[in-house]
Amino acid sequence: MGKKIKDPGLGNSSAQFAKRMINKDGSFNVIHLNKARRFSEAYHFLIGVSWWQFFALALCSYILANVCFAVVYLCIGIEEIISATGNLVDDFLNAFFFSSQTFTTLGYGALSPNGLASSLVSSLEAFVGLMFFAFTTGLLYGRFSKPRAAIRFSEDLVFRDFGDHKAVMFRIENNRKSTMIDPKVSVTLSLSKKNKRGEYNNEFYDLKLERETIKFLPTTWTVVHDINKDSPLFGIAENDLIEQQGEILIMVSYYDESFNQVVHQMYSYLLADIRLHYKFIKAYYYNENGEMILDHKLFDRIESSKS
Secondary structure (H helix, E strand, O other), X not given: OOOEEOOOOOOOEOOOOOOOOEOOOOOEOOOOOOOOOOHHHHHHHHHHOOHHHHHHHHHHHHHHHXXXXXXXXXXXXXXXXXXXXXXXXXXXXXXXXXXXXXXXXXXOOOOOOOOXXXXXXXXXXXXXXXXXXXXXXXXHHHHHHOOOOOEEEOOOEEEEEEOOEEEEEEEEEEOOOXXXXXXXXXXXXXXXXXXXXXXXXXXXXXXXXXOOEOOEEOOEEEEEEEEOOOOOOOOOOHHHHOOOOEEEEEEEEEEEOOOOEEEEEEEEEEHHHEEEOEEEOOOEEEOOOOOEEEOHHHOOOEEEOOO
């Protein structure tokens, strides 16, 4: 039986129906309650959201700002911009389009402020528009330049014969064409067990790997944990293995030549998802010209290891 290690930072407390600790996207499965919100966290939030969420928020903010300024222009009097039509909807649209031209500092010349109040408001709006687009441009640069790992993990965690023992394996590759330099893999097993008082606690074990690091990774890497006498999975029957309430927590770090720094990525597999007696199909081969071909469609392909 493997030697238990101290809590790596996830907490020893568990529950009977506790869900996975790490989500498929690499984020920790933690819901924050009663956490104070700070404006300073807005940048980190907008940097971290998905692209469609970012553009949706930017568009909604742009429309909301122009609606607010359009209402102000209506309150001042649309006559200070253009002759009133007598129709509230048409006047609002004229105010909205004038606001959009002012907000973007575009200005077609057809609409312009003709009074002191509208001139003051449009001057303020032009300033707000400049700040808005400067902030948005900074966020775009930050999102593009933020170092992110692009590691693809195999869909399955497989269990198969390996030498004189059994082994669990998963596969990784770089989702970019760049080469991963000095990739390192750290794997921790978390087992949720019920104690004598009926409480569930997490026990953590380091899973020793056949190789924890390689020099570079231009193709794929099958990461192997040999279930020998030093493994915490040693002695557990195959069918009992997938019934364990456990999770394999993975952290991969490597030097990314695109960002010129070390990046990290988290992932996890549940023991319940282990595919018994399967192996990965080789995802690369050589063509007639002797060139290595990496077929990404084969990356997740598995086949029975019993022949």
